[in-house]
Amino acid sequence: MRKTILVKTVLAAAAVTMATAPLAAEAHPKHRVLVCNTPSAVRRNANNGTIIGGVGGALVGQAIGHNTTGTLIGAGAGAVAGHEIAKSRAKRNCHYEYR
Template sequence: MRARLKAIILATAVGFTVSSLAVTAADAQSRRYRVMVCDKSKAKNGAIIGGLSGALLGNAVAGHGARTEGTLLGGAVGAVAGHEIGKSKRKCHYEYRYR
């Protein structure tokens, strides 16, 4: 009788443990979701490089009395152009995350 009682208690404990592990694994699966992650550093780098080169080119092309305006305008146009070019070259991938 005593051995049978131990077997029943052991089977009950194992059953509860297995069922709680199954519920935990199912709960973890429901919390997982897919996210697209993109590398944005190329767009930032493109804006910086484009702004600097545009400023230098604007300074060189501007008339003698308007060098400051040429530098500012060239830098702004170069930064926008560099950002757009860099943005088109970004790499994206999917990652799985948990809540």
């Protein structure tokens, strides 16, 4: 008889503990944190923008000038523009996370 009461008491205590454990874990409030791209991600995006802008500028320069000078000027201008555009877009890529 005593063993039965002891076993029921232990099982009841375990059930109460198991039921309240998730509530205790969620007791900490979550904070909203602003997360932005890392400097390496901004650099990678800017480098990709430089390459894409340079190729696009070279094609436009060749189409307009029909010579090597126009191609080189277009490639340089496109590379600078592509780099700056990609860098500014990468820096604005921020979002909120709950931690």
